[in-house]
Amino acid sequence: MALRSLQSSSIISLSLIFIISISSSMAETDSSVSAPLEAAVHIVYTERPQHEELEIYHLRTLSSVLGSEEAAKGALLYTYKHAACGFSAKLTPEQVEEISKQPGVLQVTESRTYKLHESSPAINLHHF
Numbered sequence: 001m002a003l004r005s006l007q008s009s010s011i012i013s014l015s016l017i018f019i020i021s022i023s024s025s026m027a028e029t030d031s032s033v034s035a036p037l038e039a040a041v042h043i044v045y046t047e048r049p050q051h052e053e054l055e056i057y058h059l060r061t062l063s064s065v066l067g068s069e070e071a072a073k074g075a076l077l078y079t080y081k082h083a084a085c086g087f088s089a090k091l092t093p094e095q096v097e098e099i100s101k102q103p104g105v106l107q108v109t110e111s112r113t114y115k116l117h118e119s120s121p122a123i124n125l126h127h128f
Helices: 002-034 054-066 069-075 093-100
Strands: 040-046 076-080 086-091 105-110
Touching: 040 054, 054 069, 054 076, 054 086, 054 093, 069 076, 069 086, 086 093, 093 105
Parallel strands: none
Antiparallel strands: 040 086, 040 105, 076 086
16 A cells, blocks of 8 residues: 555656646747847947037937937946947847947947967976
């Protein structure tokens, strides 16, 4: 009797584990299909405005794509003022396409981080 009860409980446990694993894999599949494309950091190079403060110009340009100044302030990460004129912001692919068409926008590129390659193995210069 105890053996039969143990077998029944094992079968129920295995069945529950199976159902939970199928449910979680289906949820992952559904969320990946319906999830919108994520925003990535992009650098937007612009013309230098003549009669407007740089950050205000950048917020106005970004607002025209994102729909509001509040959304633009939330997406704006940095304003470039010296070597180049532009800003970095989190943008979706659709937003990148739209902002590229805005007057004064010269180029939009995805921000990338590059790592220097380390040579291996280390060279001991004392032996030369």
